[in-house]
Amino acid sequence: MIKIVYITERGRHLAYRIGAILEYYRYLYSICHIRDFQIEGDERGFIFIMALGIVVRKFIEEIKEDKTKDPFVIVVDESNSYIIPLLSNHLGGGNYFSKLLAGELGGRAVLTTGTDVNNKVGIDELSQIYLLEIPKREDILRINRGILEEKVDLYLPYNWKVVDKRIYNTYNVHYHNRDYVVVGDVILNKRYVVLGVGCRRGVKTWNMYWTVKKALYIRDIEPWRVDGFATVDIKGGERGILETVKRFKGKLYTFSQEEIMDIYKLREDLEKSPFVFKSLGIYGVSEPASILGVVKLREGNIDPRDVDLILRKFKNRGVTVSIGVG
Structure with a gap:
């Protein structure tokens, strides 16, 4: 979760503009006033719309802990002229999100890390x-x-x-x-990258293909970096899936309904769909399939709970795509 925090009414309007950008790129976020803000410890990052000094004095000490694990911290001025990453700029994504916001808002990302300025x-x-x-x-x-x-x-x-x-x-x-x-x-x-895919019966190839393309685009992943595709076995014969995998010159891995449901027992963070359960007997396809695909490619040398879902259930016209990395 990325938390967007504001103080003034002008800041609130900017917070919702930022929220819309994050929603387009399928990042989970929340928006709150500074009086309601709490650090819970599991956040992916923080975007503060206020003076930099407030953030440094009030919050940085509580947020920072480990360079390799800290969430990112970004400060944006209320006129969205400057987007300044303060913490976890590379591993946490501070610079990435700053440049993303700068491009969408028309502001300037102020990067100060030595490698970037050189x-x-x-x-x-x-x-x-x-x-x-x-x-x-x-x-x-x-x-x-x-x-x-x-x-x-x-x-x-x-x-x-x-x-x-x-x-x-x-x-x-x-x-x-x-x-x-x-x-x-x-x-x-390398960490293995697997696209979990699900679809309605008889979905068109072009719909599946372009949904996969957009999923890769919004996570800035090149097609050649994809290590495999995965789905539930009862969807393994769908023409739209098979032809899309072929167009990407990839390999498709299929998993049983039992294997899919075992992932839901291990991970409470996955979305559960009553509709999918009614029709297929499982809560979903793309998220658990992507996790199982990574585990298979890692030959079991990774706990399914440690697979990162960098894109969760991206839906488009009867197609769902999730991206697992591990």
């Missing part, structure tokens, strides 16, 4: 761009300090692409026949 991509940001495991804190500090002085060798899997021109300004880019990334002397394993 037009470089740090190892922590690189891990977010390519959906890799999080680097160790000491490696982040060491590698990022080094790239400010000179280029570092970067090895990518041969079928991956450079998706940000700043990478060429930061690294000597090489390719290898491995499924992990090497930055200097640091190996970062």
